[in-house]
Amino acid sequence: MLGIVGIIPDENFPLVYGTPTLVENFLIVDRWQIPVERGTAALIASAIKTLEFLKKPSPLVFLVGDIGTGKGSKVLYRFLAENLSQYSFKTLTFHYILPEIDGCLKVILAIEKFSKKPFLIADAGFMYAVKMAGYANFFDLFTPDIGELAFLADEKAPHPFYTRGFLLSNENDVESLIERAYKHQNAPPYLLVKGEKDRIVFKKKVLLTIEEPLVPELEAIGGTGDTLTGLVSALIYAGYPTEKAGAIAAKANRLAGALACPTPATQISTIINFIPQALQRLID
Amino acid sequence: MMNWLTKFFLPKKEKTQENAQRALLIFENTSEVIQAEKVLQKEGYKVKVVGPPPEVRKGCDLAIEVPVVEIPGILNLLKTKKIEPLDFISFSEDEILKPVDLFNVKDFGEYLMVRAANMKITVDKKTLTIVNVSGGGCPDVPYLASVLVGKNLKDIFSLKDKGHTLCGYALHLAFKKTKELLCSE
Numbered sequence: 138m139l140g141i142v143g144i145i146p147d148e149n150f151p152l153v154y155g156t157p158t159l160v161e162n163f164l165i166v167d168r169w170q171i172p173v174e175r176g177t178a179a180l181i182a183s184a185i186k187t188l189e190f191l192k193k194p195s196p197l198v199f200l201v202g203d204i205g206t207g208k209g210s211k212v213l214y215r216f217l218a219e220n221l222s223q224y225s226f227k228t229l230t231f232h233y234i235l236p237e238i239d240g241c242l243k244v245i246l247a248i249e250k251f252s253k254k255p256f257l258i259a260d261a262g263f264m265y266a267v268k269m270a271g272y273a274n275f276f277d278l279f280t281p282d283i284g285e286l287a288f289l290a291d292e293k294a295p296h297p298f299y300t301r302g303f304l305l306s307n308e309n310d311v312e313s314l315i316e317r318a319y320k321h322q323n324a325p326p327y328l329l330v331k332g333e334k335d336r337i338v339f340k341k342k343v344l345l346t347i348e349e350p351l352v353p354e355l356e357a358i359g360g361t362g363d364t365l366t367g368l369v370s371a372l373i374y375a376g377y378p379t380e381k382a383g384a385i386a387a388k389a390n391r392l393a394g395a396l397a398c399p400t401p402a403t404q405i406s407t408i409i410n411f412i413p414q415a416l417q418r419l420i421d
Numbered sequence: 422m423m424n425w426l427t428k429f430f431l432p433k434k435e436k437t438q439e440n441a442q443r444a445l446l447i448f449e450n451t452s453e454v455i456q457a458e459k460v461l462q463k464e465g466y467k468v469k470v471v472g473p474p475p476e477v478r479k480g481c482d483l484a485i486e487v488p489v490v491e492i493p494g495i496l497n498l499l500k501t502k503k504i505e506p507l508d509f510i511s512f513s514e515d516e517i518l519k520p521v522d523l524f525n526v527k528d529f530g531e532y533l534m535v536r537a538a539n540m541k542i543t544v545d546k547k548t549l550t551i552v553n554v555s556g557g558g559c560p561d562v563p564y565l566a567s568v569l570v571g572k573n574l575k576d577i578f579s580l581k582d583k584g585h586t587l588c589g590y591a592l593h594l595a596f597k598k599t600k601e602l603l604c605s606e
Contacts, residue, residue: 205561
């Protein structure tokens, strides 16, 4: 099973878990209808599109409403700490949540109870929490953008907001940031670094760089990083080796973007609808 | 309040003269930091939002750097506004982390994208409508994006009141900078 953990930007949305369906631009989970905008909903929608294409079952998702106060995140941390070990996952992806070291450590303890450890992916707030907790090595894959890579590379930074000196790093700095992130043990074995060029990294070595098609407008569109994490999660769950999954995901995300002929005002749901077409071109 | 004053006037730890001049106010959560900053700035206090040193860090936190000599007045003011810090600490310059104050601007022709720290905001230059928000990993980002997209830069709107985290604060900075760039005339 692929598990996905994250938040929904609605403070009235309770803790909900189940297998979602994607109907037009809405996720349906339990009796809840969630618009596919940026964030975890976009990650889940791209994972569902990918899994449908690969004829694999939809993910099991664990969601809670949180608008940044952390109230929902606390409920989710607690639920995961107490219940996660009842499930069995092949791949488990953690996404938006208020970064909180204590909550994160309790979830890690719950994961340690699995008889077989899933392939663990972290992005966004949970990735920040894992790094701050000093457990990057417990995970298998992080999917940072360049700003977040700078945060992983800065052993003192508690959040990308404070990353010293190199927050506005450009493409030329990426390899030194990768080196530094591994030096301070703040990166898991695999990284998928999102940017103008996407890089698949294994133990500080850049295995692959994907830079085509280049669609500059995608940088402005909220959710393109989320869809990439959804794609790679689904491909890894479907059995693709990490390096290949990363390569297909990065190419498909770019291609779906290009097929949408976007402007900086295009919304992520438009791009998600092109994911099957993009995968069709990349996978026999 | 007495505890605060005792701590202020009778510091147990040795402090250098330089370190004794500034302190950090530590709050329960980032929302309180943002509210406190707003209150203090409105009253003319020269305060700065910074990252707390590791030993008092809980996660996605902010703190407010204040001049030590102004702490009693600051605490009184915050108390009247029902915002009370958990603690205050003196600090040395190398213990704290300064938030980014750099901005990056990308011109897409019809659209302008402004980045502050890890957050980006994109605006239609002609209509001044916010068309996209990207970057960031804290849980208020999807919420703030849903609130902002479609809004006009000239609308009376305070993003600062809605953000709760560091990403939210960075987005507020990007929003402010975008307004400066496009609504200055």
